[in-house]
Amino acid sequence: MREDYQALVDEVCALLGTPATLEGRDFALIAFGAHEGDGEGAEPALDPVRRRSILGRRSSSQVRSWFESFGITRATRPVRIDPDPAAGVEHGRICLPVRHGGVVHGYIWLMDDGALDLADPRLASAMAVASRIGALLAAEARAEARTGELLRALLTEDERSRSEETAAELAGLLGPAASGPLALVAVAPWREAGEPGEAGEPGESGSGAKSRAGAAGSGSAAGGTGVPVPPQVMARCVLPAGAGAGGGATGDGRWPVLAAVVRLRSTEADDPARTAAEALLRGAPQTARTAQTGAAAGVGAPRRGLTESAAAWREALAAARAARAEPERLGPVARWTAIGPYRLLTALPAGAAGGHGASGDPAVAPLLRPAQAELARTAEVFLDHAGQAGRTAAALGIHRQTLYYRLSRIEALTGLDLDEGSARLLLHMALKAARL
Numbered sequence: 001m002r003e004d005y006q007a008l009v010d011e012v013c014a015l016l017g018t019p020a021t022l023e024g025r026d027f028a029l030i031a032f033g034a035h036e037g038d039g040e041g042a043e044p045a046l047d048p049v050r051r052r053s054i055l056g057r058r059s060s061s062q063v064r065s066w067f068e069s070f071g072i073t074r075a076t077r078p079v080r081i082d083p084d085p086a087a088g089v090e091h092g093r094i095c096l097p098v099r100h101g102g103v104v105h106g107y108i109w110l111m112d113d114g115a116l117d118l119a120d121p122r123l124a125s126a127m128a129v130a131s132r133i134g135a136l137l138a139a140e141a142r143a144e145a146r147t148g149e150l151l152r153a154l155l156t157e158d159e160r161s162r163s164e165e166t167a168a169e170l171a172g173l174l175g176p177a178a179s180g181p182l183a184l185v186a187v188a189p190w191r192e193a194g195e196p197g198e199a200g201e202p203g204e205s206g207s208g209a210k211s212r213a214g215a216a217g218s219g220s221a222a223g224g225t226g227v228p229v230p231p232q233v234m235a236r237c238v239l240p241a242g243a244g245a246g247g248g249a250t251g252d253g254r255w256p257v258l259a260a261v262v263r264l265r266s267t268e269a270d271d272p273a274r275t276a277a278e279a280l281l282r283g284a285p286q287t288a289r290t291a292q293t294g295a296a297a298g299v300g301a302p303r304r305g306l307t308e309s310a311a312a313w314r315e316a317l318a319a320a321r322a323a324r325a326e327p328e329r330l331g332p333v334a335r336w337t338a339i340g341p342y343r344l345l346t347a348l349p350a351g352a353a354g355g356h357g358a359s360g361d362p363a364v365a366p367l368l369r370p371a372q373a374e375l376a377r378t379a380e381v382f383l384d385h386a387g388q389a390g391r392t393a394a395a396l397g398i399h400r401q402t403l404y405y406r407l408s409r410i411e412a413l414t415g416l417d418l419d420e421g422s423a424r425l426l427l428h429m430a431l432k433a434a435r436l
Contacts, residue, residue: 005030006033008022009021009031009108010033012096012108012110012126012129015122015126016110016116016122016123016126018113018116019034019110019111020110021033021109022106022107022108022109023109024105024106025105025106027063030106066084067095070095072095072107073104074104075097075104076097076099077097078127079094079097080118081093081095091112092113093109093110093112094109094110095107095110096110096130098133100134100135101138105133105134105138105141106137108129143173146173147170147173148237150169150173150235153166154166154170155237155309164307178234180304181265181266182263182264182303182304183264183272183273183299183300183303184259184260184262184309184316185259185260185277185280185297185316186258186313186316187258187260187280187296188257188258188296188320189254189255189257189295190255190256230279230280232264232273233262234262235261236258236261237258238257239256239257239259241254257317259313259316260277261309262276262277266302269302270299270301270335273299274299277297277333278332278333280297281296281297281333294331295324296323297323297333297334298335299333299335299336300313300315300336301315316336317346318336318346319335319338319339320334321436322346323339325435325436341428341432342432345432346436348433360433360434361430363414363426364426364427364430366414367414367427367431372413374406375406375410375413378392378396379410379427380432381396382403382418383428414427
């Protein structure tokens with residue numbers, strides 16, 4: 001379908017004799033058409049905004065808001081936009097709204113040198129091409145919304161027979177690749193553009209925003225962030241906080257999660273999933289990326305087809321939670337196969353092991369008080385280094401005698417004998433669980 005968009009943009013360029021770019025309504029670049037320039041050997045006019053749009057395949061939220069202030073989201077005819085060097089728009093634009101069924105699905109942008117009158121019949125012909133593009137974008141959005149709905153159902157349904165039916169329908173929409181090697185990716189937390197708590201992005205309202213929340217965006221952006229979806233991603237959806245059933249809750253239910261099905265080359269290598277996860281993380285809403293704990297991603301173990309999606313989703317969620325728990329060691333993208341004890345701890349009911357807001361084991365609870373943060377870190381580093389005093393002291397940057405003193409205080413505080421393996425195991429698991 002991308003080839004169709006490129007051909008249509010090239011048609012607009014040929015009609016008007018000027019460069020053109022096609023962007024989705026989220027301002028993510030879909031296609032662009034080059035032009036010979038103003039003379040022999042001349043380069044097409046580029047300003048910072050256009051250059052960033054082409055090279056970065058996106059525009060910033062500030063640029064988006066600036067262009068939208070000219071009424072392009074409601075326009076049904078070409079809109080002329082004067083240059084504003086202060087905004088990085090050194091050249092004027094003509095915007096052709098791409099609409100279908102009364103809804104704007106994108107924009108065709110033309111560099112404006114003032115030679116083209118808005119009443120020029122060639123613009124009417126270009127608007128007819130824009131209508132054809134709008135029909136394609138609308139069809140793509142409907143298909144994408146449906147795959148998102150099916151994926152969300154697949155990850156949350158309890159009844160096995162219904163899950164099998166859902167998997168079959170989703171596979172039919174995704175094509176032959178859906179029966180090949182796949183991986184599930186979870187990105188958490190995830191908020192849609194305009195949701196409460198997100199800063200710096202323009203909000204949306206109405207049924208369009210609601211449908212994108214269910215299908216993780218429309219057009220070429222994931223979750224409405226304006227970030228192009230990685231080509232390996234076949235389907236995606238946003239699961240709201242607390243959602244869950246057959247595929248497991250969204251983490252511990254405190255935040256929405258983005259789910260993505262990623263196409264792999266083989267079940268032996270999940271590198272495409274990791275690459276996709278990193279790209280999706282870059283598109284995580286600003287507040288998620290700058291929060292104290294930050295957004296993180298998890299990758300489930302590769303599988304063939306969609307029939308084991310529920311298990312793969314639990315693994316991806318567990319890995320994302322582990323990456324958030326220990327971002328320095330495991331984040332920002334963690335594989336299920338590499339999260340060690342968190343494979344067990346994340347499978348426990350929320351709070352059962354002493355995670356978020358829970359005291360956990362009574363022996364360890366005193367160590368988890370804020371006043372004992374230094375001792376808790378000492379205990380965790382000691383256990384992470386298999387109880388080796390020399391390595392632990394080096395990692396903490398303290399003298400061995402200081403370490404021994406702290407360990408004696410830890411034993412006194414918890415009542416645990418750190419010479420016993422079972423006591424070490426209990427303490428280690430409780431400390432790891434407290435991070436979740």
